[in-house]
Amino acid sequence: MQPFTEEVIAIIRAIPAGKVMTYGQIAELAGSRRAARQVVRVLHAMSRSHGLPWHRVLNAHGKIGERDGESMMRQIEHLEAEGVKVSARGEIDLAVYQYWPPPESPI
DNA sequence: GCCATGGCTAGTA
DNA sequence: GCCATGGCTAGTA
Numbered sequence: 001m002q003p004f005t006e007e008v009i010a011i012i013r014a015i016p017a018g019k020v021m022t023y024g025q026i027a028e029l030a031g032s033r034r035a036a037r038q039v040v041r042v043l044h045a046m047s048r049s050h051g052l053p054w055h056r057v058l059n060a061h062g063k064i065g066e067r068d069g070e071s072m073m074r075q076i077e078h079l080e081a082e083g084v085k086v087s088a089r090g091e092i093d094l095a096v097y098q099y100w101p102p103p104e105s106p107i
Numbered sequence: 108g109c110c111a112t113g114g115c116t117a118g119t120a
Numbered sequence: 121g122c123c124a125t126g127g128c129t130a131g132t133a
Contacts, residue, residue: 004124023115027123036115038124043114045125057114065114072114 004030008042011101015056018082019099020092022060029101040065055079062094 007030023036047054055078
């Protein structure tokens with residue numbers, strides 16, 4: 001597995017319940033600001049095998065990216081179960097729910 | 108190497 | 121348009 005991929009996985013795994021992050025934000029933290037689409041790929045390829053909280057990842061507007069209706073509903077259910085409010089349009093208020101990991105927590 | 112993939116995104120029109 | 125991966129292919133050695 002490539003370093004970028006591992007980094008992305010580590011970041012996503014660290015998102016606490018009830019919080020969300022955006023594709024671009026994760027890409028940037030993983031070291032490649034414009035690689036948001038790679039985050040999408042990682043999510044597709046690894047979320048199952050790595051047990052990632054895929055539902056806590058949104059696009060830059062705080063909207064659910066998932067196109068398939070069923071997966072979208074599952075995502076909404078997961079978020080709401082964690083206390084995240086999702087509007088009828090499938091939007092989440094990033095100002096309230098976006099997670100910012102602490103900068104390099106010391107051991 | 109090349110090419111497709113992919114749940115994006117900053118920034119014009 | 122951007123860009124990291126994986127898979128496949130020409131084309132050398």
